[in-house]
Amino acid sequence: MKIVIADDHAVVRTGFSMLINYQPDMEVVGTAADGRQAFEKVKELGPDVLLMDLSMPPGESGLFAASRIHDAFPDIKILILTMYDDEEYITHTFRSGAKGYILKNSPDEELIKAIRKVHDGERYIDPVLMDENMEKLLNDEEVPEKLGEPFSILTKRELEILPLVAKGYGNKDIAEMLFVSVKTVEAHKARIMEKLNLSTRPELVEYAMKKKLIDF
Structure with a gap:
């Protein structure tokens, strides 16, 4: 193999x-x-x-x-x-x-x-x-539904974007990485901040590190 x-x-x-x-x-x-x-x-x-x-x-x-x-x-x-x-x-x-x-x-x-x-x-x-x-x-049974944040709150695309934002990538860079438009990235970022009740990038970085979505 x-x-x-x-x-x-x-x-x-x-x-x-x-x-x-x-x-x-x-x-x-x-x-x-x-x-x-x-x-x-x-x-x-x-x-x-x-x-x-x-x-x-x-x-x-x-x-x-x-x-x-x-x-x-x-x-x-x-x-x-x-x-x-x-x-x-x-x-x-x-x-x-x-x-x-x-x-x-x-x-x-x-x-x-x-x-x-x-x-x-x-x-x-x-x-x-x-x-x-x-x-x-x-045993391939139904996956348990109980997931901690952010997995139970964010969509798969939002879970991809969150760590990129936290690492400091700009909207254009993220759009190129994920093959989406800049407007799409901006919309996802707004929804992420709203869902997680965050208002600043430092708060987002702290959240992402706490949840092990990024580390340095």
Whole structure:
């Protein structure tokens, strides 16, 4: 199976590449440092599995890239690799099209097991994170509706725009990144601020960092 690894740390990409390439039936065909690069690598290389970090500052995070990649390449199996054990992030990534969620401190053999499972079309959740809600997710039952802010408040597009605004990108830059008009970006920004009851960019930055939508 062909695999692409997306992580903002070169040493992590190298380490996981060595582990995966050691398997007789696996090959790392490309790596990326953020979500945007991951999208381009998937488009170029057509891997079977994308192993992607959830947080990749300062570039596009896996949290939002997963949805974009799944929409464009639904046959690619996405396995999220992260340090975050929050239930709301697990739920959101599955809603975005990811097939698996594993913690970075998991044993090597557990990572290989996770890759095989998602490649075979099964859902995978790190055993450390399993509870009743996660059992439902694992068994392809209805995803629990209880999501924390901002996932239960903002639309998918607003969730893409919020961290870009918080990072300081202008309306024109965001419009070019997301292939929408500047007016569309402005409208989404206004709705985000209204929904979250925020009035200034510093408040938005503080909110985004608190919710782990960006980090520096």
